[in-house]
Amino acid sequence: MKKRAGKVILPIGILLIYAVLAIWLPEAAERSLKVTLDYALEILLIVPLVFLLMGLMEVWIPKDKVRQWLGKGSGVKGAVISVLMGTLPTGPLYVAFPMAAGLIRKGAGIVNMVLFLGAWAALKIPQLITEIKFMGLPFALTRFILTLAALLLTGLIMEAFLRRHPDKAWLVSSAAESNKNGSNP
Amino acid sequence: MSTVVIVYVLLAVVLAASLIKSRDKTKAAFVFAWKALLKTAPALLGMLGIVGLTLGLLPPETIQKLLGEEAGFAATLIASVIGAITLIPSLIAFPLAGSLLRSGATVMTISAFITTLVMVGVVTAPMEMKTLGRKFTLLRNGLGFLSALVIAGIMGVLL
Incomplete structure (x- = not known):
C-alpha cells in the first residue's frame, strides 16, 4: 500500500502544479494541458501494442x-x-x-x-x-x-x-x- | 502512422497464433500486460504532465537556446549525463525526446540523451557490481558512456 502511495505522489504533484498554473497563468496552463492531451493520445495509440507484446513475450519466451x-x-x-x-x-x-x-x-x-x-x-x-x-x-x-x-x-x-x-x-x-x-x- | 498500423497487424497475427496454441497462455499474457500497464501508469501520467509543462511553459526559442546549435557541445554533455543518471521508461523518454527534437534541439544532443539513457545505468550499477563484479560494471558503463557520445556525434552528422 505504501509503495503505491509513493507512486501516486508524482501525478498528484503534477496535478497541483497544473492547478496553481491555472490560477496564476491560465494561458500557460491551457497550452500545457493541450500538449499533455496530444501526447496522451499518441501514447494511448501504442500502449496496447507495447504492453501486449510484452505480455506475449513474457508468456512464450x-x-x-x-x-x-x-x-x-x-x-x-x-x-x-x-x-x-x-x-x-x-x-x-x-x-x-x-x-x-x-x-x-x-x-x-x-x-x-x-x-x-x-x-x-x-x-x-x-x-x-x-x-x-x-x-x-x-x-x-x-x-x-x-x-x-x-x-x-x-x-x-x-x-x-x-x-x-x-x-x-x-x-x-x-x-x-x-x-x-x-x-x- | 503507417508503421503503427503494420505493427498492429503483426500483433494481431501473433495474438491469433498464441490463441490457437494456448488459450491459457494468451490469457496470462493479457494479465501480465494489464499488470505491467497498471504498474507503469502513475509514472506515465506524471511524466506526461511534465512533458506538457515543459513544452507548454518553455517556448521553442528557449528550447532551441538550451538544446539547439548555439548551446553547443556543453548541452550534449549535460544531456548525456542526465541520460546516464535517470531511469526513464522508453515509453515516456521517446515522446519527450521527439518533441524536443521538433522544437529545435539538435539530433546530437537528443541522441546523446537517448543513448546514455539506455546504455548507462548509474542507478542499476550497484546491483550490477554485486552480480557481475566492479570491474565489469565500471568498464561496461564507462565504455557505454563513451560510445554513447561517439554515437551521438555520428548521428548528429548523419541525420
Whole structure:
C-alpha cells in the first residue's frame, strides 16, 4: 500500500502544479494541458501494442530457456543468439544481471554477455516500436546499428581487459573456459 | 502512422497464433500486460504532465537556446549525463525526446540523451557490481558512456 502511495505522489504533484498554473497563468496552463492531451493520445495509440507484446513475450519466451540457449552459444552464432535473446524477453535490466552472471559461470564469453545486456537495455523490441513512432525510422535504425557496433567493440575490449586483469576468480576461470570452447556445441 | 498500423497487424497475427496454441497462455499474457500497464501508469501520467509543462511553459526559442546549435557541445554533455543518471521508461523518454527534437534541439544532443539513457545505468550499477563484479560494471558503463557520445556525434552528422 505504501509503495503505491509513493507512486501516486508524482501525478498528484503534477496535478497541483497544473492547478496553481491555472490560477496564476491560465494561458500557460491551457497550452500545457493541450500538449499533455496530444501526447496522451499518441501514447494511448501504442500502449496496447507495447504492453501486449510484452505480455506475449513474457508468456512464450521462458527465461530459463534463454539461459540454456545462451550458455551454449559461442562464436558468431553465439553473438547473434545473445543479441536476439537480449531483445526478446521483458523486464528491467537488473533482472538480466544475475542471468548474465550465471551464464558467465557456465562458460559464456564476455563479448556475448555485453551484447546480451546491451541488447536487453538498448535494443528491446517494444522500445524500438516506440522509438520508430516518435523519433522516426532513420533515427531508430541508425541508433540500432551504431549501438550494436559499439556493444561489439565494448565486449571485445572488455574481454581482452578482463582476461589480463581479472576481477573475480570465477570470472576469469569461466572466461578462459569459454575461449577453449570456441567451437559450436 | 503507417508503421503503427503494420505493427498492429503483426500483433494481431501473433495474438491469433498464441490463441490457437494456448488459450491459457494468451490469457496470462493479457494479465501480465494489464499488470505491467497498471504498474507503469502513475509514472506515465506524471511524466506526461511534465512533458506538457515543459513544452507548454518553455517556448521553442528557449528550447532551441538550451538544446539547439548555439548551446553547443556543453548541452550534449549535460544531456548525456542526465541520460546516464535517470531511469526513464522508453515509453515516456521517446515522446519527450521527439518533441524536443521538433522544437529545435539538435539530433546530437537528443541522441546523446537517448543513448546514455539506455546504455548507462548509474542507478542499476550497484546491483550490477554485486552480480557481475566492479570491474565489469565500471568498464561496461564507462565504455557505454563513451560510445554513447561517439554515437551521438555520428548521428548528429548523419541525420
